[in-house]
Amino acid sequence: GQSLEQPSEVTAVEGAIVQINCTYQTSGFYGLSWYQQHDGGAPTFLSYNALDGLEETGRFSSFLSRSDSYGYLLLQELQMKDSASYFCAVRLNSGNTPLVFGKGTRLSVIA
């Protein structure tokens, strides 16, 4: 089976940096994606890593280590609006296979 592990909850202070980890054990691996979902809202795409290394998009960065089957999402200069659930997702093979999602990490940003 496919397994993606991420912490269920994380709390961080406004203005700080937080890292949300994701480890995966899957039958294949094509790339790792991250999604954000606010309460009552639709999941929205944040980032994608297919190769090892860091991808930066504004305040958000995502990292992948294929050899360690591990990735993380880094959120800098946290804002209250970043309070949401964050999901990692693995594409197992080529574009013809579905995304497999982790159970999500609920991030609470406090003042």
Next chain:
Amino acid sequence: KAGVTQTPRYLIKTRGQQVTLSCSPISGHRSVSWYQQTPGQGLQFLFEYFSETQRNKGNFPGRFSGRQFSNSRSEMNVSTLELGDSALYLCASSPRGEPTGELFFGEGSRLTVL
């Protein structure tokens, strides 16, 4: 450009009934995926359609079915509803099943089974 539209947004059914949910993807998107989301379980993959063909299917019982029309709109049906089917059902579209893993989600249909 309009986003992914799902109808109805909320519905309540009783055990044993059936339900049909509808999804209109972003214009030009040919791939539609369906996911079930329940508290603490993340998003569970149901099925994916591409050009009217079911390309992938998740590990759900046969009570869950779907289809895609020639205009890429998709429907999913759940028959003989059970209490455990209460969930948020999310539809996502992409141009052709992007290897980047970028899906565009609708806001979902929240189903409550009593």
